[in-house]
Amino acid sequence: MATPLIEKQHMASTVREKHEGALGDHLEVRVWLRLLSCSTIVEKQLRRRFEDEFGMTLPRFDVLAALERSRDGLPMGELSRRLLVSNGNVTTVVRQLEGAGLVASRPAPGDRRSSIVALTPTGRARFKQLAGAHHQWIAEAFADMDQDSLGALYGLLAQLKLSIGKAGQEE
C-alpha cells in the first residue's frame, strides 16, 4: 500500500522506449527498444520488491535458484556459465550468501582447484519462500496477457533467441 513499486526517485511515470525517434526508424530497432524496456522495468520491480520485502538482492536470488535443483551443488564455474556472469562476480555473490548461511562450499572431490557450492537447509527453505513471492510478482506483471498471447510471445522469443545465438557466434 505504502510501498512504491516503481522507482522512488526518478522512474518515468509515462513508460516509453528510450531514444524514441532518434533510433526508431527501423522496425528491428523499435522491437529491440521495446523489449529492453519491458525487461528493464520488470527487473527494477523485482529488484525493489526483493529488497523491500526480503532484504534480498536479485543476483543472490539468481544464485539460490540455480542451486535449488541440484542437491549436490554446482562448481563455481558452472554457476558462472549458467547465470551468464563472470567468474569473479560469482565469487563475490557466493561469499555474501555464505556469510548469510544460505549456501556452503566444499572442495571438489576430484579436483583440488575447484570448489562446489550448495544450498544449506536454511538456504533451501529461504529459497522456497522467495520463489513463491517471485512467481506472484511475475504473475501480476503479466496479468493482462491471456494464455494465447503468452504462448505466442513464448514462441516468438524462442525464434529470437535462435537468431541472436547465430549473430553472436559468427564472425
Place this chain on the structure above:
Amino acid sequence: MATPLIEKQHMASTVREKHEGALGDHLEVRVWLRLLSCSTIVEKQLRRRFEDEFGMTLPRFDVLAALERSRDGLPMGELSRRLLVSNGNVTTVVRQLEGAGLVASRPAPGDRRSSIVALTPTGRARFKQLAGAHHQWIAEAFADMDQDSLGALYGLLAQLKLSIGKAGQEE
C-alpha cells in the same frame, strides 16, 4: 573475425534460461525468463561491440541518443526520467561525456538550479557514426526474424508493457 562477440571469459555457449526447472513451472515465469535472457544477451553483445569498436559504453551512448533529437538539449532531470536511471547516475555519465567533448551543459535560462545538457557538434557527428553501427548490430541479431514475426512481437510487447505498467502502479 578475431573479435569474440560473446563473453570472452564465461558466457555460456549453450544459451538457456536461467533457473530452468527451478522456477519454470508456470508459463508467465518461463516467458519472463526467456525475455530476460534475450535482453541480457543482446545487451552484452552491444556493450562489447561498442567497447571494442568505438571505445564507447552503452550508458554513454544512451545519453547521446536521448539528446540527439532535441537541438536545444535537455535538463538533467528529464534525461534521468527518459533513461530510467537515477539522477545521480546521469550526473556521472554526463560528466564523462563532457570530458570527452561530446556534450556541453549550460545553466537553464529560467531556473538557476537546473542545467541543460546538449550535444556538441562533435557529439552529434559521433552519435551518427555510433547509431549506424548500432542499427547494423541490431539488424544482425534479429536477422532470422521475418517481418511478420517482428510485427507480432512488437504488438505483444506493447500488450505486455501495458500490463506491466498497471502492475507497477497499483498498490
Place this chain on the structure above:
DNA sequence: TAAGATTGAGCAGTCAATCTTA
C-alpha cells in the same frame, strides 16, 4: 601450458544526505 578460482581496478547503478535555488 592450461584451467578453476580469487583479487583489484574501474564503470554503472541505487539510495540517502546535502547544497542551492524556487
Place this chain on the structure above:
DNA sequence: TAAGATTGACTGCTCAATCTTA
C-alpha cells in the same frame, strides 16, 4: 517546504592479472 542537482557509500559487473592445481 520542495525541487534540481551533486556527493558518498555500497552492490554488481567486467576484465586483466595472479595463484594454485591439473
